[in-house]
Amino acid sequence: MKAIRADELAPGQATSVMLEGTNVALFNIDGTFHAVENKCAHRAGPLAEGFVSGNVVFCPWHDWQFDVTTGVCINAPGVQVRSFSVSVRDGDVLVDVTGVR
Template sequence: MGEFVRVAGTADVKPGHGIVAEVQGKTLAVFNVDGTFHAIDNTCVHRGGPLGEGEVEGGVVSCPWHGWQFNVATGECVKNPSAKVAVYQVKVDGDEVKVLI
């Protein structure tokens, strides 16, 4: 069974934005959608773009390289739901955002 590992402080991820976080050899995209935090794999399945650097709107992040869009809660590609990125369970512990690795 995995463990929850700190990836950011709650103040580090502004509402409506994302960040890139490195944890235990994984590169994650962590998002704050109206105070709810989500974590997905940072690498877009299309061409490897950094999802954590993309624009977030309504729970959907757009890859900054080619515009592919992913639901940050489910990891599903908006236009092709069979194309997914990994999703990680998140919990907030005080002022820390932790992800199950």
């Protein structure tokens, strides 16, 4: 389903959007969009408000790190957040929150 217009999120930026009851963190990494659940696996911090370096977002609360392309936690082996498929069609960024990638 539509999350935002592609031109609403510049490269290097992130935002959050509520889709079908799921709080989604949306990232533009060098022009490619990625989406994970906006709820850190540690204590539910808002990942969309974290610092982004490359493909990695640092949770703003206690600095746990997640690869936004997969949801995999960098610093805690075996931990990850939900990751969603993203596509762009006619300038709209579409996120599939019904399935886990």
